[in-house]
Every structure is written in C-alpha cells, then in structure tokens.
Amino acid sequence: MNKVIACIDGSRSSVSVCDHAAWASRRMDAPLTFLHVIHNPHAEGQGDLSGNLSLGGREALLAKMVETEEQRGRLLREQGRAILNDAVERVRDQGIGDPGSLLRNGTVVEAVSEIQGEARLVVVGKQGRDGDMHARHVGSHLESLIRTLDRGVLVCPLEYREPKRFLIAYDGSATAHKVVEKVAESPLLQGLETHLLLVGEDTPDNRSRVENARNALGQKGFAVQTAIRAGDVVDTVCAYSKEADIHLLAMGAYGHSRLRRWFVGSTTTQMIMKAPIPLLVLR
Numbered sequence: 523m524n525k526v527i528a529c530i531d532g533s534r535s536s537v538s539v540c541d542h543a544a545w546a547s548r549r550m551d552a553p554l555t556f557l558h559v560i561h562n563p564h565a566e567g568q569g570d571l572s573g574n575l576s577l578g579g580r581e582a583l584l585a586k587m588v589e590t591e592e593q594r595g596r597l598l599r600e601q602g603r604a605i606l607n608d609a610v611e612r613v614r615d616q617g618i619g620d621p622g623s624l625l626r627n628g629t630v631v632e633a634v635s636e637i638q639g640e641a642r643l644v645v646v647g648k649q650g651r652d653g654d655m656h657a658r659h660v661g662s663h664l665e666s667l668i669r670t671l672d673r674g675v676l677v678c679p680l681e682y683r684e685p686k687r688f689l690i691a692y693d694g695s696a697t698a699h700k701v702v703e704k705v706a707e708s709p710l711l712q713g714l715e716t717h718l719l720l721v722g723e724d725t726p727d728n729r730s731r732v733e734n735a736r737n738a739l740g741q742k743g744f745a746v747q748t749a750i751r752a753g754d755v756v757d758t759v760c761a762y763s764k765e766a767d768i769h770l771l772a773m774g775a776y777g778h779s780r781l782r783r784w785f786v787g788s789t790t791t792q793m794i795m796k797a798p799i800p801l802l803v804l805r
Contacts, residue, residue, distance in 0.1 A: 525622075526554045527637065528645040529630055532605045534680055535647020537612070541682035542800060543645040544613040549710050552642055555622035556609045559633045560598040599625065631666050638673050643710070645676045648801075668775050668803055674704070675775075677801040685769035685800065687715035691759050694720060694731035697774040701804045702735045705772055706742040710802075716746045717766055721758045724750045763799065772802040 528543035530536040540556075547554040606623040613621050626633040634644055646667065668675050688711055692698045702718075705711055716739060720732050728750055736746045747766075751758050763771060 524552050524642055525640045526550065526552050526643050526645060527634065527641045528554065528556050528609070529634065529647075530556055530558055530605060530609050531630075531647075532558075532601070533647065535678060536605070536609065538678045538680055538682045539645055539647045540609050540612045541616070542676060542678045544616045544618050545682075545684060546643055546645060546676060546710060547613075547618055549712075550642060551709065553620070553622065554613060554618055555624060555640075556606050557624045557626065557630075557633060557637070558602045558606050559626045559628060559630045560602050561628070631670050634667065635670055638671050641673045643674045643676055644671060645678060648677050648679055672805050674805065675803045677803065679798055679800060681798075683769060685711075685714060687717065687766070687768055688770040688772055688802075689717040689719055689759075689763055689766070689768040690735075691755075691771060691773045692718050692720045692732070692735055693722065694728060695774075699735065699738075701772060701774045702738050704804045706739050706744065711770075711772070712743065714770075716744045717762075717768060718746050718748045719759060719762050720748075720750045721753065721755045722750065723752055768799060770800045770802060772804065775803045775805050 526543050526547045528539050530539050543554055543556075546552070602625045606625060610621045610623055624633075624637070626636075630646075634641075638644070644667070646664065648664070664675075664677060690698075690701060690705060692702070718732065718735055718739070720728055722728050732748045732750060736748055739746050749762065751762065759771070762768070
C-alpha cells in the first residue's frame with residue numbers, strides 16, 4: 523500500500539496524468555506505476571462466433587472473423603504497450619526512478635480494484651478517451667471509480683500546474699474531519715499554502731469546527747488560512763478558489779451533507795468538467 527497508480531489511456535488527459543502522478547510520487551516518496559486497460563472481449567479465450575453465421579455461413583468466413591478479432595487484440599496490446607512506454611519515458615525525464623507499468627484487459631474500475639491494495643493514491647484524468655467527446659461518460663466513470671475504491675483519487679484537469687496552494691472544502695462533518703486528518707498525516711500537501719473553507723452561517727458552532735480543523739492541521743506543521751462563507755456550496759467554493767488562486771481542491775467522497783450531494787451525485791460530472799484545478803477526493 524505504497525504506490526501511486528496512474529491510469530492512462532492515450533487521451534488528451536494522459537500527459538497531465540503523467541505529470542501529476544510524477545509530482546505526487548516525488549511528494550510522497552512513493553513508487554509510481556502506470557496502468558493501461560484495454561477492452562478486448564476475446565483476450566481470455568475466443569468466443570463462439572458461429573452463431574453469427576447460422577444462415578448458411580461458410581467456415582472460411584468464420585475463420586476470417588476469428589482472425590480479425592485476434593488481430594484486433596494484438597493491435598490493442600501493442601498500442602497499450604506503446605502508451606505505457608511513452609508515459610514511463612516522460613516521468614523518467616522528470617527524475618522518477620524505475621516507474622512500473624501494467625497492461626490489463628477489462629474495465630478501469632475492475633483493474634484498479636484488483637490492485638488497489640498496492641496503492642496509496644490513484645491518479646486519473648477528468649477526460650478519458652470517450653470523455654473527449656462525451657462529457658457525461660466521464661462523470662459516470664469517475665463516480666464509479668470513487669465509489670468503488672477506498673483509496674484517495676486525484677482527478678487531473680487537462681493542463682498541469684504544480685500545486686503551490688490548496689483548499690479543503692469543509693463542512694464540519696465526520697467525513698470532512700477525516701479529510702483533515704488524512705491531509706495532516708500525508709506528505710503530499712506538506713509545505714503548501716493551506717486554505718480551509720466552511721460554507722455555512724458564521725455561528726459559534728461553525729467557528730469552533732473551523733478552529734478544531736485548523737488546530738489539527740497546525741499540529742502537523744500546516745499554517746492554515748480559514749474562512750466561513752454563506753451561500754450555495756458550488757458557487758461559494760468556486761468563487762473562493764478563483765479569488766485565492768487555489769491550485770488544488772481536497773474533499774471527502776462521502777458523508778450525509780451538502781458537500782456529499784455536490785461531489786457524489788448528479789453535479790459531480792459538472793464540477794469535474796468545469797474545474798480547472800485538480801480534485802483530491804479522500805475516503
């Protein structure tokens with residue numbers, strides 16, 4: 523449970539995923555492994571294609587269909603290896619020693635689930651190959667990944683910018699405090715300018731919650747700028763992020779709160795697609 527696992531598919535997001543994963547690997551002093559997943563239904567055994575030829579098909583045509591499927595599988599594997607090799611070379615040029623690579627068949631969620639025991643952090647792009655054209659596919663894919671994994675997930679935008687300051691979206695819930703604890707214990711964000719925002723009314727209870735979070739982070743060396751602002755969660759967090767030039771947003775994946783409904787729900791896709799900064803989703 524010490525690797526950074528970076529999921530790449532050769533789409534426009536892959537370069538950004540490589541650079542964010544290399545950054546995380548250096549910050550956490552953790553080995554980096556790239557994962558590429560292909561979908562080849564015949565990879566584990568040739569399916570029965572004869573049913574497609576029930577109306578007088580010829581054996582030669584069946585053999586041709588089998589050959590075509592096998593050739594497709596070979597091409598997918600060759601393409602996958604090329605994508606992985608390019609990623610490995612890119613991060614080696616950034617000083618990452620001995621990055622690993624894995625080629626799997628199936629779905630990303632299945633493949634990552636199988637190896638998540640080795641991972642401290644999973645890095646994915648907010649736009650995959652399908653997402654380049656169909657935004658709604660991205661949110662569904664990422665939401666499934668986030669729901670399935672019990673590891674942190676770093677969702678990367680199309681462009682890389684080394685994070686210098688980050689924001690914790692906080693609501694005082696047990697889930698949000700778990701995010702604070704995980705941030706405090708990890709070297710990933712140590713030394714960066716730290717902001718913590720609670721969206722809600724400026725009440726004594728909320729001020730106490732914010733102060734508790736500040737103290738927890740302060741004990742681990744974080745100097746925290748805090749704020750409490752009323753308003754819509756999405757609008758308020760986005761406005762603050764733009765105002766403070768936030769480079770990375772950290773948040774919890776679950777909890778029975780407005781933040782939960784924002785980040786894991788129908789608005790998740792919209793936020794992932796619109797946010798110009800990386801999103802660190804913690805469990």
